[in-house]
Amino acid sequence: MIQTVIFDMDGVIVDTEPVHRYAYFQQFSELGIDVTEEMFTSFTGTSTRNTFQRVKDIFQLEHDVEAMIERKRTIFNDAFDNKKDLELLPGVEDLIKDFHQKGMQLILASSASKVTIERVFNRFKLHDYFTHKVSGEDFPKSKPHPAIFEFAATLSIAPKENCIIIEDSTNGIKAAKAAGIFCVAYNSFHSKDQDLSEADLVINHFNEINFEVVAQYKS
Missing domain, CATH: 3.40.50.1000 (HAD superfamily/HAD-like)
Structure with missing residues (x-):
């Protein structure tokens, strides 16, 4: 049983996926990288930390993973609080x-x-x-x-x-x-x-x- x-x-x-998506793509834009829909779909179910680690590896970014996490979290929280529906x-x-x-x-x-x-x-x-x-x-x-x-x-x-x-x-x-x-x-x-x-x-x-x-x- x-x-x-x-x-x-x-x-x-x-x-919350639309809010996460908005936050991710806002940050991807800030980072100046082009994440395709296929690539983004492959991240589904993956933690934010591991997503940014993969992004960092794929695009050979010098940015700190923790800093990227914090930035995405800030964008997400602002959007989350304003999403009344x-x-x-x-x-x-x-x-x-x-x-x-x-x-x-x-x-x-x-x-x-x-x-x-x-x-x-x-x-x-x-x-x-x-x-x-x-x-x-x-x-x-x-x-x-x-x-x-x-x-x-x-x-x-x-x-x-x-x-x-x-x-x-x-x-x-x-x-x-x-x-x-x-x-x-x-x-x-x-x-x-x-x-x-x-x-x-x-x-x-x-x-x-x-x-x-x-x-x-x-x-």
Whole structure:
């Protein structure tokens, strides 16, 4: 029986991707580099630190990675605070509350920074529902490396065989499967460029699952 649900955040709980995209491309412009759509898509699910490390290597930049992270964070925070229409994705709040009310443990495992996670959780009052929040900035390797999910599973009240992961990106799904954990892929409008084929289950809306359905899954 599934006892723990591990959620990704961007593209699953809230769509901050347009804000991240704006911040990244604003900074790419400042750096004077041309990042293609294909290249940018390949960064999906990767931590900010590892994204800028890859950008630095590809374009042979002399800029300090930490300085680039801070600049991008500043641009993002300014845009985030001014985006009045930022909402949780359809159905996810009801699903989170359903899981929580019926005793399912919820853990967040996101490539986002701790600062961004806290901003989202504060804005939408999500703290009470999750026992742990894990940030990709604490791991040297980003998704598709399974480290973040392997660690999240150690925080579970049950073995990883009794966990599932909800993801929306190619890299996130690969990480979940590499960690040996059942993966539900959320096929949203924002996932259209992502390969969800390795997921154990693909859903198009969060109303397709609930506590009773998820509890019966088997890793």
